[in-house]
Amino acid sequence: MKLEVKTFDNAASGDIELSESVFGMPARADILHRVVTWQLEKRRATARGxxxxxxxxxxxxxxxxxxxxxxxxxxxxxxxxxxxxxxxxxxxxxxFDPGLNKKIRRLGLATALSVKAAEGKLMIVENLTLGEAKTKTLIARLAGLGITSGLFIDGDAVDQHFGLACANLHKIDALPAIGANVYDILNHDTLVLTRAAVASLEARVNG
Known part of the structure; x- marks a missing residue:
């Protein structure tokens, strides 16, 4: 699967080949339901008796x-x-401490990524570098990309300026690749990945 890569200024920056085993999986509502339920239950603390x-x-x-x-x-x-x-x-x-094996968790992540790709709501950018930690600057960039609700996933770490600029924007969130999860991916309209994030996610799912 080939997808166009853009810069954060909405300019073309070549293409990228996406793995079919990560971004081309069939939609499985049952798998997504199991993983999301597991995630939300893991958040709950032990109920006091x-x-x-x-x-x-x-x-x-x-x-x-x-x-x-x-x-x-x-x-x-x-x-x-x-x-x-x-x-x-x-x-x-x-x-509330349910168990879910790694095979299902990886399949859930690949399914969520594939759903976004199939819906045309997956965007690849070179990086998330923002020259200054200004929310106003970020809003202008997001308007150029046509994003009002988006999850941005970077490589090992999110750009510091980008993380600060998006901290108080509703429905705009940023995560490093290690923090990518099914619930957050499905909870945003658009999924934006950097080249580094694509490489990390493919290694994580196929590993």
Whole structure:
């Protein structure tokens, strides 16, 4: 698969050959769903559990006589109705740490990249070099490229000026190649890769 490469000023800069095993995979909604679900569950912290009756250290001595006291016949201070007692039917500890093997994760990444390529929403640029960390300058560049919602993926590290300039722009995000993931790719209209990012992603998926 061959795609045109542009500069960040929207000028032609040659072509690039993309691997079919990374950018030409068939769309698999089931794979994308599995990977996105795995990603979102990995974000969740362990749910806190409440101390129930058996977890509270209180006396088990009977409070009074069985009869004749004129009050309820309580037998344990850990009962839920007492202050300091255990919680009745409280929340249990839940750990959201699902597993997903690397083969499915790699397939999910390749599928997400292929979906963007098939939709015509994949753009390749030489680099993300921005002369100054000015949001106004970046907005002008994005307007020239026709991007209002885009994920920019660079090589080993994102250009410092670009990262600062896009920090407060809605729906404009930048990641190094190692941080590329299915959820963020699908959550933006346009995917913009540098030449270095293409090489890193192909090595990551095929590795």
């Amino acid at each position: 409440a101390r129930e009756r058996s977890d509270v250290a209180r006396t088990g001595k009977k409070l009074g006589n069985q009869k004749g006291g004129g009050v309820a016949r309580h037998g344990n201070r850990a009962a839920p109705q007492f202050t300091g007692g255990g919680k009745a039917h409280g929340p249990r500890v839940r750990d």
